[in-house]
Amino acid sequence: MDGAELTIAHEFLLLGHHPDTGTRLVNPLELDCGAAGAILAQLALAERIALQGERVAVVKAAPLGDRFLDSVLAQLASRHTPRPATWWVNRLKGAGLRGRLLTDLVRRGALRSERQSVFRVFSLTRYPAGDAAGRHVSERVRAVFDGTHPPDHRTVALFAILDATRLDRKILHDVPRHVRAQRVAAIAQGDAIGPVVRKVIRSVHAATAGAAAAAGAAGVAAGGAG
Template sequence: MRNVPETLAEELLLLAYDLRGKCRIGPVELDCGVAGAMLSELRLADRLRLDGTVLAVADAEPVGDPILDGLLADIAASPRGRTPQEWVTRLRATDHQQRLLARLADRGQVAVDRHRLHRTFGVFVETRYPVRDIVGLWEAQQRVVAAVTTSAPADARTLALGALVAGAGLSKPVFATSGNWRVLRDRMRAMTEGDWIADAVRRALAVELGSVSV
């Protein structure tokens, strides 16, 4: 049986990397998208809530995933309240994304391809993550596409993933083969209006990049 991504963040990573291992969005967009995906996973598990404008722990019971449980504990132990946007930005400085990629690699869903790049100022090592789980990639993409191109009702998990796709700049690679990607992106945003985590991702990117054109 095929290994299936266990978290939204892992599905987002499969959508972000192509078969050659190149990331289809910029590093800032990827960082913020993965951060939002982890928060969204905890929200779907009823572990997080909004307390006014501040992210709060609704239930500190572990969800059974070591990466997510560590994040939940960090939020619970935070000495001061932070907005979802602040948590998205804060998570960019952690190793969560590398741990998720390592887990995907251990399961054979991505490969790890390190090679040297010769530049004017020296030799650098670039790491790419070619997607090997083609079925997982296809299924994640088709779920999100179907949500905006068919009348079939989408489940909360698919809508959460779609909101992150639209928020983190993955709309073009995910939607381009199914129609006008901008129209489909806007449709997904309308369907997920009120998703405060996807909104936090967009706001964090606006600060980091000085633009919200994703």
């Protein structure tokens, strides 16, 4: 993989695909919501955004040097009136963000892109692991969950997005549900980050969870209709 640092959204999508088969572990719309929420969470960690009441406002417009983060930051800054986190999650999830992030992960070598024909009618694209990047992210998440590594800012934000999209249930499937839920909540809502950033991430968590729940319900309805 190239030397550029992965964003939290990249890490979320690595965890969202089975490393061997490349299949999605949650509904694709939930991945869309998670990727959008992860970008907002990282902008909060970088002290580029904060909450004004219930709305997300840019407090520092200086670019971060990452095209995904800077693109969203520019969109936020272009709004004369701040919008709630829910509005931004829904806007970003429909703008092809996940596809661009996946393409970038393939370019970096972290994922492979494999197209598969289904009944010769349509095709699916799977994203199995390309190198050890996803395994490293998974190991870091597990170490923080198990308490063998202290939670850092990035991993706290990542846990908030995993919880919001229910992806934590898939990657920590071997842990009893009540134990997993309590530990994930404790990490995501803990004191590893400052109060201002924590407030933004809680808002992003709620927005992502709401959008992901709606996306999951839409997926179930579509499946039932089919």
